[in-house]
Amino acid sequence: MKIVIVSGSPKGQGSASEKIAAALQSRLAPAADCAALHAAKHNREEIMAALAGCGALILVFPLYVDGIPSHLLRLLDETRSAIADAAPGLTVYCVVNNGFFEARQNALALELTRNFCDSSGLKWGQGLGVGAGGMIHAARVGHGPMKNLGKALDALAENILRGQTGEDRFAEPNFPKFLYNMIAHMSWRSQARKHGLKAGELRRGL
Amino acid sequence: MKRTLILHDLSQNDAELFLPRDPVKYSSFAASPPVRHCTGCFGCWVKTPGRCVINDRGADFAALMARHDEVVFWSRLVFGGLSPDVKAVLDRSIGFVLPFFRALNAETHHVKRYDMTPDFQYIFYGDMTRQEKETAQKLAAANALNLGAERCAVSFFPSVRESAAALRAPI
Numbered sequence: 001m002k003i004v005i006v007s008g009s010p011k012g013q014g015s016a017s018e019k020i021a022a023a024l025q026s027r028l029a030p031a032a033d034c035a036a037l038h039a040a041k042h043n044r045e046e047i048m049a050a051l052a053g054c055g056a057l058i059l060v061f062p063l064y065v066d067g068i069p070s071h072l073l074r075l076l077d078e079t080r081s082a083i084a085d086a087a088p089g090l091t092v093y094c095v096v097n098n099g100f101f102e103a104r105q106n107a108l109a110l111e112l113t114r115n116f117c118d119s120s121g122l123k124w125g126q127g128l129g130v131g132a133g134g135m136i137h138a139a140r141v142g143h144g145p146m147k148n149l150g151k152a153l154d155a156l157a158e159n160i161l162r163g164q165t166g167e168d169r170f171a172e173p174n175f176p177k178f179l180y181n182m183i184a185h186m187s188w189r190s191q192a193r194k195h196g197l198k199a200g201e202l203r204r205g206l
Numbered sequence: 207m208k209r210t211l212i213l214h215d216l217s218q219n220d221a222e223l224f225l226p227r228d229p230v231k232y233s234s235f236a237a238s239p240p241v242r243h244c245t246g247c248f249g250c251w252v253k254t255p256g257r258c259v260i261n262d263r264g265a266d267f268a269a270l271m272a273r274h275d276e277v278v279f280w281s282r283l284v285f286g287g288l289s290p291d292v293k294a295v296l297d298r299s300i301g302f303v304l305p306f307f308r309a310l311n312a313e314t315h316h317v318k319r320y321d322m323t324p325d326f327q328y329i330f331y332g333d334m335t336r337q338e339k340e341t342a343q344k345l346a347a348a349n350a351l352n353l354g355a356e357r358c359a360v361s362f363f364p365s366v367r368e369s370a371a372a373l374r375a376p377i
Contacts, residue, residue, distance in 0.1 A: 010245045040243075064244065064297045066348040067287045071243040074290035100307070100314040108348055111341050115285040118337065181307050181314065188305040191252040203304060205320050206256045206269040 001055040003034045003160065006047060008061025008072035010040045016097050016133035020153070021060040023141040024095065027157035039072045044079060054087040056125065056160050059113060062133065063098035066108050076113075080120040092117050093125040093160055097133025099184070101177045103170035104129060110168050127168040128156050132180050135173045145175040211270055211324070212373070213237055214280035215291045216366060224370040233274065235267060237281075237291035241298060250301030256319060258298045268299040272320045276327060277355075278373065283330035283362065286341025296349075303353055310351060318354040325357040326350050331369040334362060 005025055009017035021036060028034050035050050039061075042050075051057065061072055068076070083090065094113045096106040106129030117124040130152075135145055142150025152171035159166045173180065192202045212225065212234040226232040241264030249259035250268070258265040271277050281292040288296065303316035328346045330339075343360050350358035363369035 010243060011247075015246070062246065065293070065300065066345055066352060067293065068285075069244065069246075070240075070290050070294035070297050073284065073287075073293055074240075077284050077290055102313055105313065105348075108341065108345055112285045112287050112345075115335075115338050115341055118335070119285060185306055188252060191248070192255075195253045197252070197255070202252070202255055203319065204255050205272060 001032045001161070001163070002053060003028055003032045003056045003058065004047075004050050004054050005034065005036045005058045005060060006039055006072075006075075007036065008039045008059060008069050010069060010071060015062070016130075016136045017060045017062050017095075019136045019141070020095055020097060020130065020133070020149075021058075023136075023150075024058065024060070024153050024157060027153055028160060031161050039069075039075050044075065047075065048079065048082060048086055051083060051090070052086045054090055055163065056091050056093060057083070057087070057122075058093045058095065058160065060095045061097075061109075063096055063106050063109050066105075067112055068109055076116050076120075080116065084121045089123070091123045091125040091160075091163060091165070093127070093156065095128045095130060095156070097130035097136075099132070099134060101132045101172060101180050103131030103172045106130065106170070107168065124165065126156060126159055126164075126166040128152055129168065129170040131170070131172040132175070134184075135175065135180065145173040147174045148172060207231065208275045209233070209273070210276040210278060211235065211274040212278040212280055213267070213292055213295055214278075215282055215289045216280065220366045224366060226373060233270070235270065235295065237289070237295050240291045240294050243294050244297035244300075248305065250298075251305040254301075256301045258301060260298065264295055264298040267295050268302040271299065271302050271324060272322070274324050276325045278327045278329060280329045280331075280369065280373075282332045283334045283338055283342060286334075286338035287345050315352050316354075320354075323354040323356065326353075326355040326359070327372075328358070328360040329363070329369050329372045330361070331363045331366050333364070 110127035
């Protein structure tokens with residue numbers, strides 16, 4: 001089966017979405033012809049060409065203000081009928097990651113993507129919400145704090161390869177929430193210091 | 207006097223026809239032509255607090271929100287959410303809140319940057335399904351919670367012309 005993964009992170013290489021997409025691709029590639037593209041790097045023609053005759057499209061993106069990042073949203077809005085024409089019978093799967101610990105906060109972005117499928121005549125496969133997406137930089141997927149994510153990606157990959165649909169799933173790190181929040185706060189202060197800001201300046205208004 | 211900021215994706219023609227002409231009560235921000243999209247750099251949190259580092263007019267919206275009593279998101283409904291042009295402006299405006307976390311309703315959300323947060327009003331127009339309307343209701347509530355708005359209203363209309371009446375209705 002031909003599978004296309006479209007990453008919707010505007011950061012490109014090194015982003016949490018990119019790493020999740022790579023981890024999913026490694027689970028799919030032995031059994032499928034798998035191509036990875038980027039909504040912010042590849043143009044519409046390149047993405048549409050990759051989708052021709054494709055059996056599964058996997059969208060992997062970060063949560064932006066409770067929804068889909070605008071550049072990916074634009075791509076989906078402008079290609080909604082063309083995708084169904086290029087790949088009749090395509091099934092869409094979706095992985096959304098956010099900066100908050102709670103993976104369930106990605107549920108609305110999955111719902112928006114499911115609505116995209118309904119409006120485009122595409123089949124919805126399954127969604128996966130990933131909490132504390134940035135923690136993917138802390139450990140290998142499937143190990144330590146990323147154990148739950150590894151299991152969720154294993155199950156998603158199995159469904160994709162079988163062409164099956166499934167209930168949306170949600171994965172959070174095997175790590176204490178309070179500690180994650182504490183580290184996140186320290187990280188924001190540290191990044192601000194690197195840009196020459198004092199702690200109080202981070203909170204200033206305009 | 208209540209001051210309202212209207213973020214919209216109306217065509218130039220529709221904007222001239224339907225935007226309120228009272229500059230004391232209303233300010234407007236055209237989302238079309240689109241501003242550049244957010245690059246996820248978090249510069250608005252750790253480099254230039256409150257303001258996006260991308261140097262185009264999209265960088266101004268977060269600070270504008272803080273100076274109004276109400277923000278209206280007047281948008282074509284797309285998959286149950288904002289249109290790409292309006293979403294591009296909102297994605298560029300997360301500097302309106304702080305990067306730090308707080309717990310609300312047993313969920314993590316961002317700490318407010320400003321003491322006063324405007325009310326939100328979402329006016330959606332265009333073709334839409336019942337499911338998309340349900341999603342939009344939930345999305346507006348989630349946006350309000352994350353951005354610290356205490357009051358939020360949502361309405362749906364088949365066309366821009368019909369949706370213009372919603373601007374006159376108080377939340």
